[in-house]
Amino acid sequence: MINNPGSRGGLKIFQSFSLLFTRFISVTNSIGSIWIFSLMFLICADVISRGIFDFPLRGVPEIAGYTLVGSVFLQLAHSLHEGRFTCAEMFIEPLSKNRPLGASLFHLVFNLLGFIVFILIAYGTWFKFIEAWPDLKFGVEDEFTILVWPLRTIIFFGAILVAIKYLILLIEVVFVIKDLISQRMINPSPKQPTGIGYFSIIIFIGIAIMILALGDFSRVQIGAISFIGVLIVIFTGIHIGVGLVFLGFVGTWIMMGNPNIAFKLVKLASNEFLRNYTLSVIPLFVMMGLLITESNIGKDTFDAARWGLKKVKGGLGVATVIANAIFAAITGSSIASAAVFTKVAVPEMLRHGYKPRFAVGTVAGSSVLGMLIPPSLLLIIYGFVAEQSVGLLFLAAVIPGILLSGAMGLSIIGMAHFWPSYVGEANEDDQTDENLKSSFLKVIPIFILVGAVMGGIYGGLFTPVEAGAVGTAGALIIALIKKRLTWNKLWKVLLDTGHTTVTVLFLILAANIYGRMLALSGFPQSVGEYITTANLGFLSFMILYILILIILGMFLDSISILLIILPIVLPIIASFGGDYIWFGIITIIAVEMGLLTPPLGIAVYVVRTTVDDARVTLNDIFIGAFPYVVIMFIVTMLLVIFPELSLFLLN
Numbered sequence: 001m002i003n004n005p006g007s008r009g010g011l012k013i014f015q016s017f018s019l020l021f022t023r024f025i026s027v028t029n030s031i032g033s034i035w036i037f038s039l040m041f042l043i044c045a046d047v048i049s050r051g052i053f054d055f056p057l058r059g060v061p062e063i064a065g066y067t068l069v070g071s072v073f074l075q076l077a078h079s080l081h082e083g084r085f086t087c088a089e090m091f092i093e094p095l096s097k098n099r100p101l102g103a104s105l106f107h108l109v110f111n112l113l114g115f116i117v118f119i120l121i122a123y124g125t126w127f128k129f130i131e132a133w134p135d136l137k138f139g140v141e142d143e144f145t146i147l148v149w150p151l152r153t154i155i156f157f158g159a160i161l162v163a164i165k166y167l168i169l170l171i172e173v174v175f176v177i178k179d180l181i182s183q184r185m186i187n188p189s190p191k192q193p194t195g196i197g198y199f200s201i202i203i204f205i206g207i208a209i210m211i212l213a214l215g216d217f218s219r220v221q222i223g224a225i226s227f228i229g230v231l232i233v234i235f236t237g238i239h240i241g242v243g244l245v246f247l248g249f250v251g252t253w254i255m256m257g258n259p260n261i262a263f264k265l266v267k268l269a270s271n272e273f274l275r276n277y278t279l280s281v282i283p284l285f286v287m288m289g290l291l292i293t294e295s296n297i298g299k300d301t302f303d304a305a306r307w308g309l310k311k312v313k314g315g316l317g318v319a320t321v322i323a324n325a326i327f328a329a330i331t332g333s334s335i336a337s338a339a340v341f342t343k344v345a346v347p348e349m350l351r352h353g354y355k356p357r358f359a360v361g362t363v364a365g366s367s368v369l370g371m372l373i374p375p376s377l378l379l380i381i382y383g384f385v386a387e388q389s390v391g392l393l394f395l396a397a398v399i400p401g402i403l404l405s406g407a408m409g410l411s412i413i414g415m416a417h418f419w420p421s422y423v424g425e426a427n428e429d430d431q432t433d434e435n436l437k438s439s440f441l442k443v444i445p446i447f448i449l450v451g452a453v454m455g456g457i458y459g460g461l462f463t464p465v466e467a468g469a470v471g472t473a474g475a476l477i478i479a480l481i482k483k484r485l486t487w488n489k490l491w492k493v494l495l496d497t498g499h500t501t502v503t504v505l506f507l508i509l510a511a512n513i514y515g516r517m518l519a520l521s522g523f524p525q526s527v528g529e530y531i532t533t534a535n536l537g538f539l540s541f542m543i544l545y546i547l548i549l550i551i552l553g554m555f556l557d558s559i560s561i562l563l564i565i566l567p568i569v570l571p572i573i574a575s576f577g578g579d580y581i582w583f584g585i586i587t588i589i590a591v592e593m594g595l596l597t598p599p600l601g602i603a604v605y606v607v608r609t610t611v612d613d614a615r616v617t618l619n620d621i622f623i624g625a626f627p628y629v630v631i632m633f634i635v636t637m638l639l640v641i642f643p644e645l646s647l648f649l650l651n
Contacts, residue, residue: 029078032071033498043469059144061277069274073158085239092237111170122159124267223523241510248513283501284468289331291475298340304439314416324366325405334370342610355424361624368592373401511563528572553594596625
């Protein structure tokens, strides 16, 4: 909050401008959200026209790619305003509580850095706009072409909006700092922490960057130092996408000794990289998952599974795992699963006598299935970064997904029989109107949707992008038939889809810039050569890699981990002759363990914020989820030792 800035007139002008700007970026965000929704109809129209009339619509991939990059830059500023840019808060959040002045100084630097990065993107895009004006086109000549300059205009315009938003945030922090200093002068206290000591960290980092810029380092050394920079970005709480773009730009500049090459890297990635039809799969599957969530299908699935397992000891726990697995097959989101089943399964388990720790731990632990069982957002991102087929990755995840689900279910039955003090003396008898017919009617829409999406991909009827569009349309129809989707809920789905898509795609864009710099440095190849010469066996490397992913998961979200670590380890896997598809499955499971481990444990925090029971603490959820971390580790090691478990369906 801004208090006593010293100039009331200036403050009012600033607040009025900030409010007006927020309304404006809300409009641009709405346009981008509607744009993505329209993309689903366009792709479905192409599928229907091709399948029924054998007449594919011309230019749909070009329009989809064009649409995607435009919608991303239209929504970036509002996503920043809503606090959706990814960062790790294990340092900055407690600092804000204990030393607000020190935290404000850090935020001052963070916002300045964000402003610089998006000015760089806008600056590079302006020159790309000049190149495209007035008649540069792309597409297939005499069939379908699109003018390029409108796209460049949107990118430039969107980057400027984000830069302005960062500038507004920076000015707000200046007012906060001024207010904190004024309060300290009016009411000085020797015990009051200043936070100046923490600001010395910022100065130290700045000096280190200057030394790096002026020093004589090899490319490999610069790459290694940049990776240390990534760790600093994570630890301090800088927006990770902003930090990766900045490190990629500075690293390229220092290595090449020429800022123009670094500018070219940023402007090419910003203008060309996201204009990719394949990336359209991300917003489509995100929207499908959100529509399914709003349709209350999670509760329907749980009710059917509960009825089917009513005679099994620990049946409600197993029902939670099965419902999570089925729900995962249509949402691809661990976070959505954690939120839905905390509301649905936890109250039922507590009502039937299960221990609170077991109930919340089971929901958190089984929620990770959402990112392994296809369609999975993490598998899509891995496939794009590793340049692997998303369809093959989905197919490879089927057996590991079943294996992990089965291991969790059997473990719950085992705990119910041999460790009842942990599970609780549950009473599985339940007076319910559920029967075979009602259960079947509840799950049949789910299986139809899963069959349409996954069957279409594996049967060669759809590409993953087309499957995403068909699945989204199917989810929309199901929600409408069930009469569980109002206009307000639909609009919320569209806005959430836009914010999630923008967050993910900006991270991918930033990781591409950083990854190109890292490849230019030769650092990943050097690490691979070192591991080879150090006689570190493949199994030892994989164990070390899994442990590193678990540790990173304690502080960072899954997508950021993938985008940071993959450019380094993929060349190493290639040197060992490892299969990228198999490696992707291992990576996803290991990364998902981080959703359950402290201090970050995103799935655990989702459960904590959703659960409505005073008996449940954060520690209870972490402890309750720990057995599932052990199960995941055992399953991961089985897949490492027996890779054919992942690759069986591909042969």
